[in-house]
Amino acid sequence: MRTSQLFTKTRKDAPADEEARNAQLLIQAGFIHKEMAGVYVFLPLGKRVLDNIAQIVREEMNKLGAQEVQMTVLQPKDIWEKTDRWDDKKVDNWFKTKLVNGTELGVGLTHEEPFVDALKDYIGSYKDLPLFTYQIQTKFRNEKRAKSGLLRGREFTMKDMYSFARSEKEHLELYEKAAKTYAKVYERLGIGESTYRTYADGGIFTDKFSDEYQTLSDVGEDTIYVDEAKGIAINEEIYNDENLAKVGLKKTDLVQKKAIEVGNIFPLESKYTDALDVYFTNEKGEQESIIMGCYGIGISRLVGVIVEKFADDRGLVWPANIAPAQVYLARLGEDDAVVKAADELYEDLQKAGIEVLYDDRDVRAGEKFADADLIGLPYRVVVSAKSLEHNQVELKKRTSQEVTLLASKEVIKHLKGSE
């Protein structure tokens, strides 16, 4: 895409009404627009990042054999009353609304109940299980405060998956299979090395632990204790001698770190399936409880986490797999030769399947370099009269200061090789 065809622009200063660095930078670079606190519009570049993350998550869930569906935002009261999660005193962050006739509705904040209810028509026999199903959906939580940008929104995009198993043993097999998939997702997102599967509180339904996926970050709301050799961690909230013994971690091997949650998986036992009267019939014809697991990944939150994690004092830094494009192509000057060479390289890069943001504006070099840094694509390529003297262009990684001079053709080879 040419910058002249992109309707967003960067701005010189961070917005005054944002405390969170992720929102400040994303607004400054034109990736998002603040509709209200905790509620953000994704503009063209931001939408691409969001879609790239969603697509990686979708591909990995599909490989796991999970079936994608789309639940509804509007929620009927009855299924939530059965699990005692309707009353505002029980769940304090519902948004609620009403039909014209006065019937109260919920605005979906999570989807355990509707998933179980929708499966009711399809699960009867042991032959119908086990299964994984998931959605990538907009969710709504009526947070009292929303000052963390995309890290904790009132409206946000989430992938939520559920497993349904015939026994505790089968549940554990699915659970560990999903955990492997989660590791793969974070690896593909470019945060694999700094994301730890972390023992955490199992919540009210189980005496087991849940697993959080925590990414190391200075702005993290959580404190975790990491065993770097084992590659796992334990959340401060359950950090005591008894629990350490249970999970086989030793105090002396652990390092305290700040981290932010980027996903979680947890056992739901049969709380929801029992409450909504969904059972299966085993091979002997007996009715049994269905054991459920829940697997969340915050898609829009990940945009914020990745900004916080990689951004530097010059702007955003996107991992290649989720960047809105791979190359920021800047032409310096409006000389015919420069324009021609840059236009040709733009075409050639696209033909080679490399996504480019082509800065074809007639502005100073300094402004182009500042925007390239702020927007944070993995590579910057510069075409100038000076570089063309030797039939070359300049290539620079966003994360490095080193500038390499290369022939145009070599740029494509270099970029394809580095994928």
Add this chain to the structure above:
Amino acid sequence: MRTSQLFTKTRKDAPADEEARNAQLLIQAGFIHKEMAGVYVFLPLGKRVLDNIAQIVREEMNKLGAQEVQMTVLQPKDIWEKTDRWDDKKVDNWFKTKLVNGTELGVGLTHEEPFVDALKDYIGSYKDLPLFTYQIQTKFRNEKRAKSGLLRGREFTMKDMYSFARSEKEHLELYEKAAKTYAKVYERLGIGESTYRTYADGGIFTDKFSDEYQTLSDVGEDTIYVDEAKGIAINEEIYNDENLAKVGLKKTDLVQKKAIEVGNIFPLESKYTDALDVYFTNEKGEQESIIMGCYGIGISRLVGVIVEKFADDRGLVWPANIAPAQVYLARLGEDDAVVKAADELYEDLQKAGIEVLYDDRDVRAGEKFADADLIGLPYRVVVSAKSLEHNQVELKKRTSQEVTLLASKEVIKHLKGSE
């Protein structure tokens, strides 16, 4: 996908609580689940159809140069008060909700105001225009009744696009360019021949006409008068001598038809941009109004329209471009030779890039045939002991009764050729 891995099942009878044929058939075939009246979950097969339609629409909007964004569902009151569309007496189908602190919010029913508001930061000069931007988004309308299945939902998926132009002349150029794109979209969806650009009332903002895209259908809520030679139509609501003269249509050339709206495009003049104080500065440095156009396509509604249009007494019939898969592969019997041949064909079809639903269940042939018809994929392929006697399989189009015997390899050639 193997039927045994798909968690949905078909059911023998239509649900008793649905009047609309589209919802009856889609529920019976396991494509959707009714959450409440006018609010449907998309199950795996339904989600694929929805995504296929959305992807065709997205590709065509992108070709037009439109930039995709994602607006928010939660809406702040102030921007809607500026255009006088907040008050329930003015707009009677809002869903509204509240923040914890009591601040009223809207649940997005359309997005003219937020689009204009988000662009405010980016449009200043004549150089920033013209532009197209769009989203594919879930929308909410508090309909009093919702008995038409996917044709008129309380929660539904829509593509809404907006154009922003510097003059009436430029607006018209964009408008006609978008109209061409719309024709292409309906053609790709398989309803091009029966969808007419239709003159309709321009609404309250303009004395011009708007354009509806109307697909002929017996369940249509609209009556249109079609000029088949010209390939255009006029809505009954503006059907009078004066208007016919204006648009150059003659009564004697027109045929009355029932139709259903599958999209609309209309001029918004500068109502929203002026109301929200968004102007541009022309080349002389003078402030001018921005002329806006609006372009909608009901994505989930199209699922319902296409069901109503093509379904027959045996079930759903999907056009190839939006079908959840191309082939229903049924194996008859559990003989080793049949299983082996069917398994191999399943692999080969997938390798050839042809999506297959493989009915690997151990059930009667009649049940498999009934399900193949109900689910409505374009082709049915049958592997049986009988067909294998001559090393052949049976191929049948969903829309034909003719069964052809072919060698397995020929099936793939045939299907690739017919794409």
